[in-house]
Amino acid sequence: MGDLLDRRRLIRLQFLLLAIALLLTGIALNAAILLAGLAxxxxxxxxxxxxxxxGASLSAPAERGRTVGTITTGIVxxxxxxxxxxxxxxDLAGWRAVYLTACAACLVIGCCMPRTVPQPKAGLTYGALLRSTVSLWGEPSFRESAIRAFFIFGSFGTLWSSIALPLTSRSLSHTEIGVFGLIGAxxxxxxxxxxxxxxxxxxxxVTLIASVLLATSWLATAHLLVGLAIGAVLLDLAVQAIHVTNQSMIYRPELGSRLIGGYMVFYSLGSGLGAIASTALYERAGWNAVCLLGAAFGVGSLVTSVRGLGWITRQDLRVRRSARASRPCESCP
Structure with missing residues (x-):
């Protein structure tokens, strides 16, 4: 939608609807309303x-990675x-205060959005935009980044969706558990x-080195509590390095929101699977099994990065051969 509509209005509308959803969650009187609000x-x-x-669309190509990195740092x-x-x-005011505070924050952010932003130049219908998003899978660089996103956020979701489980068993309060988020930041x-x-x-x-770090960070994470803190920092460092690099490598101004949207599908799938699988594993086999799952996702990212070198190299060779074939023969009359 960001390639088709006025981005200023779209972002403001998204923040307004998000604020309404947070308000609905914060005042929910039964489980059905709560689940609807959370969804x-x-x-x-x-x-x-x-x-x-x-942000990427406003940046010069040479500065795009830095811009994406800055925005992503803020998000994470x-x-x-x-x-x-x-x-x-x-601990101070109950769980409802969390959602009501977030609601107020979204309203403030939406109101602070700049008044003017560049208009999209896609010139396509919504159906054509969706079809072009699906066609991105045929591009090796996008395919590599998307698969890697699935694995890194599978690992990220595995940790941060289940981290409270072993900590709660040690009788830590909500505030004390929250400190691990501060450490991971x-x-x-x-x-x-x-x-x-x-x-x-x-x-x-960057993706190769960070993938190795991601897989090995789980060796520390398996050891509560100091090891868990160290592992959380290393895991977040690796995930963010890969995430920013992925987006920088695939971004093209004319496909901005479609590329990011298609990429984020795999982000969401990985996060969701990691969250569901980790909580189920913890109940059945304990924290060590969760750590093995997170490490397996890290290995998946590493394998994807190694295979990706071959995909990119083959793509470059095809482009070079095509360029040579289309080049006019200098010796021909």
């Missing part, structure tokens, strides 16, 4: 990706610190440097 919050939270696409720090803030608010600072490296053409190297 709406999850669906409307994609406004953050509209902001990523918007917000996600992690929300755990800290929600823990404190819950330190890893999000990797987004900026990763974006700058991607701008310099080192994206593949």
């Amino acid at each position: 709406a919050v999850g669906a409307l939270a994609v406004v953050t990706q509209s902001l990523v696409a918007y 720090i917000g996600i992690l610190l929300s755990r800290t803030a929600s823990g404190i608010l819950t 330190a890893g999000a600072l990797a987004a900026g440097p990763a974006g700058r490296l991607a701008d310099r053409g080192h994206g593949q190297l």
Whole structure:
């Protein structure tokens, strides 16, 4: 939609609807309303990706990785610190205060959006935009980044959806559990440097190194409590480095929101699967099994990055051969 509609109005509308969904959740009187509100919050939270696409569209190609890295750093720090803030608010005023406070924040942010933004130039119908989004799967660079996004956010969801389970068993309060979000936020600072490296053409190297770090971070995470804190920082550092690099490598101005939207489908699938699988595994087999699952997602990211080198190389060779074939023969009359 960001490639078709006025981005200013779209982002403001998304924030307004998100505020309404948060309000509905905060005042819910029964489980059905609560679940409906939470589902709406999850669906409307994609406004953050509209902001990523918007910021990238305003940046020069040489600065795009840095811009995406800066915005992504803010998003991830917000996600992690929300755990800290929600823990404190819950202990002070109950769980409803968390959603009502978030509602107020969304209203303020929506009102602070700039009055003018560049108009989209897609010139396509909504149906054509959807079809072009599906066709992105045929591009090796997009395919590699999307599959890798599935694995890294599977690992991310595995940790942050289940981290409260072993900590609660140690009788920690909501506020004390929230401190781990504060610790994990330190890893999000990797987004900026990763974006700058991607701008310099080192994206593949960043994803390889970060994928190794992602898989090995679970060795520390398996050991409560200090190891868990160290592992959380390393995991977030790796995930954000890969996430920013992925978006920087695939972004093209004419396909901005479609690329980010298609990419985020795999982000959501990975996060959802990690969350569901980790909580089920913890109940059946304990925290060590959860750590094995998170490490397996990390290995998946590493394998994808290694295979991706082959995909990109073959694509480059096809482009070069095509260019040579279309080049006029200098010796021909």
